[in-house]
Amino acid sequence: MSARDEILRRVRSALDGVSPVVExxxxxxxxxxxDLADLFAERVADYRAVVTRCAADEVERVVRDVLGxxxxxxPPGLGLDVPGALIDDGLTAAELDDLDAVVTRAAVGIAETGxxxxxxxxxxxxxxxxxxPDLHVCIVDASQVVADVPDAIALLDPARxxxxxxxxxxxxxxxxxxxxxxxxxxxxxxVLVG
Amino acid sequence: xxxxxxxxCVNDAMFPDTGKAVVRLLRRLGVEVDFPRAQTCCGQPMxxxxxxxxxxxxxxxxxxxFAGYDAIVTPSGSCAGSARHQHSIVAERSGDPAxxxxxxxxxxxxxxxxxxxxxxxxxTDVGAYFPHRVTYHPTCHSLRMLGVGDRPRRLLEAVRGVxxxxxxxxxxxCGFGGTFALKNADTSIAMGADKARHVRDxxxxxxxxxxxxxxxxxxxxxxxxxxxxxxxxxAEVLAxxxxxxxxxx
Amino acid sequence: MSGTFVxxxxxxxxxxxxLGDTQLRRNLAHATRVIRDKRAQVVAEVEDWExxxxxxxxxxxxxxxxxxxxxxxxxxxxxxAGATVHWARDAEExxxxxxxxxxxxxxxxxxxxxxxATAEIxxxxxxxxxxxxxxxxxxxxxxxQLGDDLPSHILVPAIHRNRAEIREIFLRxxxxxGRPAPxxxxxxPAILAAAARTHLREKFLRAKVAVSGxxxxxxxxxxxxxxxxxxxxxxxxxxxxxxxxxxxxxKVVATWADLDPLLRLLPRSSTGERMNPYTSTWSGVTPGDGxxxxxxxxxxxxxxxxLADDVGRQALRCIRCSACLNVCPxxxxxxxxxxxxxxxxxxxxxxxxxxxxxADEQTASLPYASSLCGACFDVCPVRIDIPSVLVDxxxxxxxxxxxxxxxxxxxxxxxxxxxxxxxxxxLAWAERASGLAGRVIGRFSRxxxxxGRAAAGRLPGPAAGWTGxxxxxxxxxxxxxxxxxxxxxxxx
Ligand code: SF4
Numbered sequence: 001m002s003a004r005d006e007i008l009r010r011v012r013s014a015l016d017g018v019s020p021v022v023e024x025x026x027x028x029x030x031x032x033x034x035d036l037a038d039l040f041a042e043r044v045a046d047y048r049a050v051v052t053r054c055a056a057d058e059v060e061r062v063v064r065d066v067l068g069x070x071x072x073x074x075p076p077g078l079g080l081d082v083p084g085a086l087i088d089d090g091l092t093a094a095e096l097d098d099l100d101a102v103v104t105r106a107a108v109g110i111a112e113t114g115x116x117x118x119x120x121x122x123x124x125x126x127x128x129x130x131x132x133p134d135l136h137v138c139i140v141d142a143s144q145v146v147a148d149v150p151d152a153i154a155l156l157d158p159a160r161x162x163x164x165x166x167x168x169x170x171x172x173x174x175x176x177x178x179x180x181x182x183x184x185x186x187x188x189x190x191v192l193v194g
Numbered sequence: 195x196x197x198x199x200x201x202x203c204v205n206d207a208m209f210p211d212t213g214k215a216v217v218r219l220l221r222r223l224g225v226e227v228d229f230p231r232a233q234t235c236c237g238q239p240m241x242x243x244x245x246x247x248x249x250x251x252x253x254x255x256x257x258x259x260f261a262g263y264d265a266i267v268t269p270s271g272s273c274a275g276s277a278r279h280q281h282s283i284v285a286e287r288s289g290d291p292a293x294x295x296x297x298x299x300x301x302x303x304x305x306x307x308x309x310x311x312x313x314x315x316x317x318t319d320v321g322a323y324f325p326h327r328v329t330y331h332p333t334c335h336s337l338r339m340l341g342v343g344d345r346p347r348r349l350l351e352a353v354r355g356v357x358x359x360x361x362x363x364x365x366x367x368c369g370f371g372g373t374f375a376l377k378n379a380d381t382s383i384a385m386g387a388d389k390a391r392h393v394r395d396x397x398x399x400x401x402x403x404x405x406x407x408x409x410x411x412x413x414x415x416x417x418x419x420x421x422x423x424x425x426x427x428x429a430e431v432l433a434x435x436x437x438x439x440x441x442x443x
Numbered sequence: 444m445s446g447t448f449v450x451x452x453x454x455x456x457x458x459x460x461x462l463g464d465t466q467l468r469r470n471l472a473h474a475t476r477v478i479r480d481k482r483a484q485v486v487a488e489v490e491d492w493e494x495x496x497x498x499x500x501x502x503x504x505x506x507x508x509x510x511x512x513x514x515x516x517x518x519x520x521x522x523x524a525g526a527t528v529h530w531a532r533d534a535e536e537x538x539x540x541x542x543x544x545x546x547x548x549x550x551x552x553x554x555x556x557x558x559x560a561t562a563e564i565x566x567x568x569x570x571x572x573x574x575x576x577x578x579x580x581x582x583x584x585x586x587x588q589l590g591d592d593l594p595s596h597i598l599v600p601a602i603h604r605n606r607a608e609i610r611e612i613f614l615r616x617x618x619x620x621g622r623p624a625p626x627x628x629x630x631x632p633a634i635l636a637a638a639a640r641t642h643l644r645e646k647f648l649r650a651k652v653a654v655s656g657x658x659x660x661x662x663x664x665x666x667x668x669x670x671x672x673x674x675x676x677x678x679x680x681x682x683x684x685x686x687x688x689x690x691x692x693x694k695v696v697a698t699w700a701d702l703d704p705l706l707r708l709l710p711r712s713s714t715g716e717r718m719n720p721y722t723s724t725w726s727g728v729t730p731g732d733g734x735x736x737x738x739x740x741x742x743x744x745x746x747x748x749x750l751a752d753d754v755g756r757q758a759l760r761c762i763r764c765s766a767c768l769n770v771c772p773x774x775x776x777x778x779x780x781x782x783x784x785x786x787x788x789x790x791x792x793x794x795x796x797x798x799x800x801x802a803d804e805q806t807a808s809l810p811y812a813s814s815l816c817g818a819c820f821d822v823c824p825v826r827i828d829i830p831s832v833l834v835d836x837x838x839x840x841x842x843x844x845x846x847x848x849x850x851x852x853x854x855x856x857x858x859x860x861x862x863x864x865x866x867x868x869x870l871a872w873a874e875r876a877s878g879l880a881g882r883v884i885g886r887f888s889r890x891x892x893x894x895g896r897a898a899a900g901r902l903p904g905p906a907a908g909w910t911g912x913x914x915x916x917x918x919x920x921x922x923x924x925x926x927x928x929x930x931x932x933x934x935x
Contacts, residue, residue, distance in 0.1 A: 002530070003529075003530040003531060003532045003536060004518075004530040006532055007514075007530050007532060007692065007741070007743045007747065008511050008514065008515070010743065010747035010750075011510045011511040011514065011692070011747055011750060012511050013751070014747050014748075014750035014751035015508065015509075015510065015511070015750065015751075018508055018753075018756075019508070020505075020508045020509040021508075022501055022504045022505045022508055023501065024498065024501040024502060024505060025494065025497050025498055025501060026498065027494070027495060027498035027499075027703055027704040027707075028490075028491030028494040028495055028498070029491075030489070030490070031490060043717065046717075047716070047717075047720070090731070093647070093648050093682050094648055097644070097648060110718070112717065113717040113718035114717065114718070115718045120729075120732060126731065126732040126733075127677070127680075127681040127723075127732055127733055128681050128682060128732075128733075131674065131677050131678065131681055131682075132682075148707075149703055149706055149707050149718075150700075150703040153699065153700060153702060153703050153706075154700070158661065158664040158666045158699045158724065158726055159524070159664065159726055160726075160729070161723070161724065161725045161726075161729050161732060161733060162722075162723070162724040162725075163677065163721065163722070163723055164718070164721065164722035164723075164724075165720065165721060166716070166717070166718040166719065166720050166721075167720050168720065169672065169673050169674035169720050169721065170672050170673065170720050171582045171583075171636055171672055171673045172478075172599070172672070172714060173581070173582040173583035173586070173599055173601060173636075174582070174601075174606050174609055174632040174635055174636070175470070175473065175474060175477075175605055175606055175632065176473070176474045176477040176478050176599065176602075177606075177632045179632045179633045179636045181633075181636070181637075181640075182582060182636050182639065182640055182672075182673035182674055182675065183580070183640055183643065183644075183647070183673050183674035183675045183677070183678050184673070184674025184677055184678075184720070184721060185674075201923050201924075203864065203870070205923060206870070206874065206922050206923040206924055207870075207873075207874045207877055207918060207922055207923075208916065208918055208919065209916075209919075210919050210921065210922055210923035210926055211919075213923040213926075213927075214923070214926065214933060217932055217933055218933065221933075227932075229924070229927050229932060231867055231924065231927075231928075232867045233867060234863075234864040234865070234866070234867050234870045235860075235864040235870075237864070239857075239860060240857055240860065240861055241834060242815060242834060242837070243837060243841070243853070243857060244810070244834070244836075244837030244838040244839070244840055244841035244842075245838075245841055245854070245857040245858075245861070246838045246841070248857050248858060248860075248861035249861065251861060251864075251865040252861055252864040252865055254865075255864065255865050255866070255867070259867075280834075283831075283834075283835075334814070334815070334816035334817055334818075335817070337817075338816070338817035338818065338820070338821055339817055339830075365818075366772055366816075366818075367772045367814050367816035367818070369772065369814055370814065371813070371814025371815055371816070372814075372815070373811075373853075374811065374813065374814045374815070375908075375909065376908045376909065377455065377811050378454070378455050378458060378773075378811065378812060379455075379908040379909075379911065379912075380455065380458055380459045380462050381455075381458050381462065381773055381776060381777055381812075382814070383911070383912040383913075384462050384776045385772050385773075385776065385814070386912070386913070387912075410913075410915075410916065411913060413892065413914075413916075414898075414909075414910075414912075414913025414914045414915060414916075415912060415913050416893070417890075417892045417893060417898060417913075417914040418900075418912060418913055418914050421893075422893060423893060424892065424893035424894040
C-alpha cells in the first residue's frame with residue numbers, strides 16, 4: 001500500500017465512529033475602536049515602525065524625504081514617481097542586496113494589529129524586493145484600512161502569495177529581549193495617505 | 195435542606211480539627227450537617243495516579259454514602275473537583291450505567307466550603323474573629339478546576355480583626371500535586387520552596403488555604419525552615435470567634 | 444550537527460539534574476516570567492478572548508474529525524496550484540523524501556526555517572548522514588545548532604541560554620561553518636542579532652533549496668502559512684528555487700476563513716504580540732515570484748495514533764504557541780531538556796506519549812511530570828484540556844503494566860488504598876493504627892509544627908521522599924470519625 005493510502009486508511013480507522021459534526025461558534029469581533037486610520041497609525045507605531053501621515057498630493061515629497069540618498073527599487077506598477085529608483089525587472093537576490101530601500105503600496109491595512117498585508121500585485125512587486133533591501137517604505141491609503149483580521153481575510157485572495165507585516169523584523173530569542181531588525185528590512189516606514 | 199459533610203480522607207485521618215471547624219461554623223450559621231459514616235475518600239489519589247480501575251469501588255462508596263442529600267459540603271477544593279469533574283471518568287470506565295447515573299447526581303451537589311457559604315447560604319460575613327496577620331493561597335483546584343474565584347477572599351475580608359495581606363504570585367501552584375510530591379519530589383520541593391519564600395515575604399503569621407494537602411506540603415517546608423509561619427485551613431479561621439483562646443480555634 | 448534526545452533518562456532523574464543548574468534556573472525564571480507577562484497583557488486587551496478560544500478550538504476540531512476528507516482536498520488543491528504532494532508514514536520516509544528532492548538538484552546544503560515537524564523527525568541529522576548540510580536560520584535554532592545543543596522550548600529553543608553564553612558560542616563556532624563573528628562581538632542582544640544577520644545572509648543568497656514546516660495548511664485553497672518574526676522564514680520561502688515543506692497532517696484547517704481565529708490567537712499566546720512581524724502564505728507555485736518548484740510532505744509519524752485516542756485527540760489541535768510551557772511551574776524550574784523531546788512542557792507531556800505510546804520508561808514518565816495545577820489549560824488558545832489528558836495518559840501507563848508478573852510497589856499501595864477506601868470500617872481501622880503511630884511520634888519526636896502540633900522530621904524508607912524537605916504532622920490520636928462517634932458530632 002502506498003504511504004498515501006496507508007495514512008488515509010489509518011486516519012479513517014482512527015475516526016471510526018467519531019461524529020464529524022462540530023458546532024462552530026462564530027469568532028467574536030473586536031468592539032468598535034473609533035477611527036480606523038488613527039488606530040492603525042497608533043498600532044503600527046507601537047511595533048516601532050515609523051508612520052508618516054500625509055495628503056494624497058504630498059506622497060511624492062514624503063517618499064523622497066524618507067529615502068534621502070538611499071538607492072531604491074520599486075515595483076513596475078507603483079504609480080508614483082520615485083526619482084533615481086530602479087524598476088524591478090527580475091533583479092537577482094544579490095542585486096537586491098546591493099540596494100538600500102524599496103517603495104511599495106499594500107493590499108490591506110489592519111487597524112487592530114497594526115499590520116500591512118502585501119498581496120504582491122503590480123504595485124507591490126515580487127516578494128523578494130520587499131525582503132532583501134533594509135528599508136521598506138510602504139504607502140497605505142486610509143481607505144485600505146480594515147478593522148481586524150477577519151476583515152482582511154475576507155478581502156484577500158489566497159491564490160496569491162501574501163505577506164503580512166507588523167513592524168520591522170524582530171527577535172526575542174536572546175533572553176526574551178526584543179531586538180528589531182534581523183533578516184527582513186530593519187526599518188519599516190509606513191506612509192498613511194488621507 | 196439536608197446537608198452533609200464530606201470531610202475527606204485526609205482531614206478524617208490527619209486533620210480532624212478542620213472537620214470539627216466546619217461542623218461548628220455551619221452550626222453557628224444555623225445549618226446542622228450530617229456525617230454519613232459510610233464515607234471514605236473521593237478516589238482522587240487513585241485517579242490522579244492513573245489507577246482508574248482501583249478508583250471504581252471508591253467512587254461507588256462515595257455515591258452510596260452521599261445518595262439522597264441536597265448538598266454535600268467539603269472543606270477541599272480538590273475533592274470537590276474530583277467529585278464534579280473526575281467521577282464521571284471513573285464511572286464511564288466501570289461500564290456500569292447505574293454508577294454513571296449516580297455520579298451525575300452527586301457531582302453537581304458537591305460544594306467546596308467557600309462555594310457553599312457564598313452561593314448556597316448567601317453569606318460572606320460568618321461572624322468570625324481572628325486577630326492575626328494572614329495571607330491566603332488559592333489552591334489550584336479551587337481556583338482553576340472549580341473556579342471559586344474571590345469567594346474565599348471575600349469570606350476572609352469579612353473576618354473581624356484579621357489583617358489580610360496579598361500573597362505574591364498567589365495563583366502559582368505550591369508543588370504538592372498528590373503523588374507528584376513523591377514521584378517528582380525534587381521538582382515538588384523546588385516549587386514548594388518558592389511558594390514558602392513568597393509566604394515569608396508577606397510577613398504573615400498564618401498561611402490560609404482551602405486544602406489541607408497543599409498546606410501539609412507548604413506548611414511542612416515552612417516548619418522545616420523554622421519560618422515562624424503556621425498554616426490553617428480556611429474553615430478553622432472562619433470558625434474562630436472571640437470565645438476561642440488564642441489561635442487554637 | 445546538533446545532539447539528539449536518544450537515551451535521555453526518565454523525567455524525575457533528568458529533572459533532578461536540571462534543578463541543580465543554577466544558571467539554567469535563573470535564565471528560565473527570567474525568560475518565562477517576561478513572556479508570561481507579555482502574553483497576559485495582550486490577551487487582556489481582547490474583550491472576547493474566551494469566545495475566540497472556543498472558535499479556535501472548533502475550527503481545529505472540525506478539521507480533525509473529518510481529517511481524511513480534508514487531507515484529500517488539500518492534496519488536490521496543492522496539486523492544482525503546481526505543488527508536488529508527498530506522503531510520509533514516519534520520520535524515516537519524510538527525511539528520505541527531503542533528501543531525494545535536495546539531491547535531485549545536485550546541492551549539498553539547504554536553508555531551514557524553524558519547524559517543529561522537521562525537528563521531530565530529526566531531519567538535520569538524517570540529511571547530514573546523506574552529506575547534506577542543513578542550516579538553521581532562526582536565531583535561537585542557530586544558537587542551538589552552533590552550540591551542539593538541544594532545543595528546550597517550542598518558540599525560543601535557546602531559552603536556556605543567556606547572552607554571555609550566546610556570545611561565546613558565536614565567537615567559537617560561526618567561523619567553522621561560514622562567516623565568522625566579528626572579533627569585537629559584545630553580548631548586547633542587538634549586536635548578537637546583527638552577527639547572525641551577517642552570518643546567515645550569504646547562506647540565504649546562495650541557497651538553492653529551502654526546507655520549512657507550516658503553521659497551518661488550508662485544505663480548500665492549498666495554502667500553507669508560516670508565522671515568524673525575524674524574516675528568516677521569508678528569506679527561505681522566497682529566495683531559493685526549490686521549497687520543501689514538511690507538514691504534520693494535523694496542521695490542516697478546512698477553509699481560508701478558518702485562519703481568522705487562529706491568526707488572532709497564535710501571536711498573542713505565543714510571543715505576546717498583537718501580531719507577529721511576518722506571516723507568509725502561499726499556494727503552490729506563483730510564476731515569476733518565489734520558488735518555482737514546491738514540494739509538500741504530509742507527515743503522519745504517530746499522529747494517526749493520537750487521532751484514535753478519544754481523550755487525547757484534542758492534543759492534535761495544538762498550534763505550538765508554547766503558552767502552556769511558559770506558565771507551567773514544572774517547566775519553569777526544570778526547563779525543556781528534561782522532557783527528552785523536541786516537544787517539552789505540558790504539551791510535550793501528553794503529545795509524546797500520544798504519538799509514540801508509553802512502552803518505554805522515559806515516555807511513560809512524562810504524564811507524571813505535572814502537578815495537575817491546570818495553568819496550561821487556562822492559557823491554551825485552542826482549549827486543550829491538558830490536565831485531563833495527562834490523567835488519561837497516566838491511566839494508559841498503569842494499564843500498560845496491569846499484566847506485570849511483579850507489580851510495582853506503587854500498584855500494590857494503590858490496591859491497598861482502594862481496598863481500605865472501599866469500606867468505611869476498614870478505613871476506621873486504618874485510622875486507629877495511624878492514631879497509634881501518631882501517639883508514638885508525639886511521644887518521641889522532638890519536632891513540632893509552628894503552633895505546637897507534634898511532627899516527624901526526617902524519616903527513612905519510603906517516607907524519605909516527603910520528609911527530606913518537609914516536616915510531617917503526626918497523625919492525630921483521634922480521627923474525625925472517631926470524634927464524631929464519641930461526641931455525636933460535637934453535641935455531647
Ligand atoms: S497545547 Fe495549547 S498552549 Fe500548549 S503549545 Fe499547544 S496550543 Fe499552545
